[in-house]
Amino acid sequence: MLAIDVNRLRKQFKVQKNREGLKGAMLDLFKREHTLVTAVKDISFQIPQGEICGYIGENGAGKSTTIKMLTGILVPTSGQIHVNGFVPHKDREQFVKEIGVVFGQRSQLWWDIGVIESFRLLRKVYRVDETDFKRRLDELIETLDLGDLLNRPVRKLSLGQRMRCELVAALLHQPSILFLDEPTIGLDIIVKTQIRDFLKKINREHGTTILLTTHDLQDIDALCSRVIMLDDGHIIYDGGLDELKDRWSKGREIVFQFTDAVTLDRVNSLTAGLDVRWTKENEMAAKVWIPREMNVSDVLARVVSSAEISDIKILETNTDEIVREIYRTGSPEAGEGIRG
Amino acid sequence: MVSAYFDFVRIRFLTMLAYRVNYYSGIVIYAINIGAYYFMWRAIYGDAETLGGFTAAQMTTYIAVSWMARAFYFNNLDREISNEIRDGSVAVQMMRPISYLLVKMMQGFGEGIFRMLMLMVPGMIVAVLLFPVSLPTDPMRWVVFFVMLWFSFLINSQLNLLTGLFAFFVENNEGLMRMKRVLIDLLSGVLLPITFFPGWAKTLLEWLPFQAITYLPSSVFTGRLNGAEVWNALYVQIVWFLVLIVPILLMWRSARKRLFVQGG
Numbered sequence: 059m060l061a062i063d064v065n066r067l068r069k070q071f072k073v074q075k076n077r078e079g080l081k082g083a084m085l086d087l088f089k090r091e092h093t094l095v096t097a098v099k100d101i102s103f104q105i106p107q108g109e110i111c112g113y114i115g116e117n118g119a120g121k122s123t124t125i126k127m128l129t130g131i132l133v134p135t136s137g138q139i140h141v142n143g144f145v146p147h148k149d150r151e152q153f154v155k156e157i158g159v160v161f162g163q164r165s166q167l168w169w170d171i172g173v174i175e176s177f178r179l180l181r182k183v184y185r186v187d188e189t190d191f192k193r194r195l196d197e198l199i200e201t202l203d204l205g206d207l208l209n210r211p212v213r214k215l216s217l218g219q220r221m222r223c224e225l226v227a228a229l230l231h232q233p234s235i236l237f238l239d240e241p242t243i244g245l246d247i248i249v250k251t252q253i254r255d256f257l258k259k260i261n262r263e264h265g266t267t268i269l270l271t272t273h274d275l276q277d278i279d280a281l282c283s284r285v286i287m288l289d290d291g292h293i294i295y296d297g298g299l300d301e302l303k304d305r306w307s308k309g310r311e312i313v314f315q316f317t318d319a320v321t322l323d324r325v326n327s328l329t330a331g332l333d334v335r336w337t338k339e340n341e342m343a344a345k346v347w348i349p350r351e352m353n354v355s356d357v358l359a360r361v362v363s364s365a366e367i368s369d370i371k372i373l374e375t376n377t378d379e380i381v382r383e384i385y386r387t388g389s390p391e392a393g394e395g396i397r398g
Numbered sequence: 399m400v401s402a403y404f405d406f407v408r409i410r411f412l413t414m415l416a417y418r419v420n421y422y423s424g425i426v427i428y429a430i431n432i433g434a435y436y437f438m439w440r441a442i443y444g445d446a447e448t449l450g451g452f453t454a455a456q457m458t459t460y461i462a463v464s465w466m467a468r469a470f471y472f473n474n475l476d477r478e479i480s481n482e483i484r485d486g487s488v489a490v491q492m493m494r495p496i497s498y499l500l501v502k503m504m505q506g507f508g509e510g511i512f513r514m515l516m517l518m519v520p521g522m523i524v525a526v527l528l529f530p531v532s533l534p535t536d537p538m539r540w541v542v543f544f545v546m547l548w549f550s551f552l553i554n555s556q557l558n559l560l561t562g563l564f565a566f567f568v569e570n571n572e573g574l575m576r577m578k579r580v581l582i583d584l585l586s587g588v589l590l591p592i593t594f595f596p597g598w599a600k601t602l603l604e605w606l607p608f609q610a611i612t613y614l615p616s617s618v619f620t621g622r623l624n625g626a627e628v629w630n631a632l633y634v635q636i637v638w639f640l641v642l643i644v645p646i647l648l649m650w651r652s653a654r655k656r657l658f659v660q661g662g
Contacts, residue, residue, distance in 0.1 A: 164486065180494075
């Protein structure tokens, strides 16, 4: 069964235009002008149960708008959404019982009361059975290492502590789908790792479907088998992460540190006949780009045999660079080609 | 489910209790207000026996009771709601399988109970000691008064919900909230009993919900309304409570449609 089924989803916002000058301000007083902004442009995708899917894109690409429609906060302008078989904005009260949501920048805990009080209140709100609640809470507290935080008021927690509590709050009622909107924003590497491990664990043990938006591609690397990439309201890539890397990574680079000064001509002559590209790093160092299908050792052998090398560094294109490249060139037209 | 709603009352009460020191000054402020109005009205009465149908003694009690009732029903739900709409956190609240508006009412009630215990009761004791306030001896009148006070709270909170929800439709409803606050103080009869308004205004006010907040319960408590008039006053409150549910639900529904979480 599909956990999330989205069909030709579109969302338009009316944005107020402020006219210039005093005259404009007076005019605005009587008659507002609006411009129509389309944040999400007829996107379609399906996510099966139990998948962890990354939802990425630049700021303003329409990620959060999509998440808000999927969670029933925003009403779509057109198109269909089914999450767990529900239409989110219509069957709200039934629907929200089976989802968990964490917004990295927004707390869902009550600011002034102790963490455990918030959890108890959520138990009642979601009508979780007392014994289920105990068992679940103990499990969550143990894996996220929250024991000594429980009696503190939320406003006295650090961001990392709060974020872990938010996760517990979102999972107490054992939702089958978890939406995460930038869950690791502003966290240190230890907490990030802890949260990633935790997400993997609940996905593995409870089969929870997870859809997360993030700007941290290491989240994607660590968690997601699938990536949906959004640009200007369009989906420009939807598929496996490895495939994304394969298609977009354009090869590897080797940086050679020579013992003597080198020129571009000199290094070019070293690899004459091979389809590689040299750039000079500084007096003593040069970088060579090698296409994906060529063996690194071929180039290495050629260079090492005829020049004195003091150091070698091999650079693999990482997800960051790939995505940066896609964002830079990514347009819906270019996207057609890679949608596969 | 019901117990979740009661938890919202309890938690708000406890939260308020944590900041109780803020409210000690409230008792003084309310006592000063009552004092100021008491002396003002004494000057206005001069040698007159009655003004606007109030004897001087009734007026003193009316002022004290009106301010103390205000201590109970007053809350900032409009501000809370509009803040939550403007910073977008209303979105998080709507993701719970629980009614946002009812939760707000419950929180307002938690605040009301707190204000009753920490402000109204001690304030009333102070007022009775300082000014010639005469309390009714008929226990039935006390009972009816507290029932009416409950409706004062409901109607005032409903107006707050309406004002707060306006934040969905305009970018800034600050002005509207201030206007509502002044209007309620003026037109509900806290500052001036309704009988002091000119004839046409009185007729108009009788068709508005404001008098149901202060004027009616205070009039019953001071003995200005008797017999069938008392039940009539209570009836007016109940009708307003029911009538106001309609615009709130309509507004909530259209707000859900055009919801646009700002800053998100």
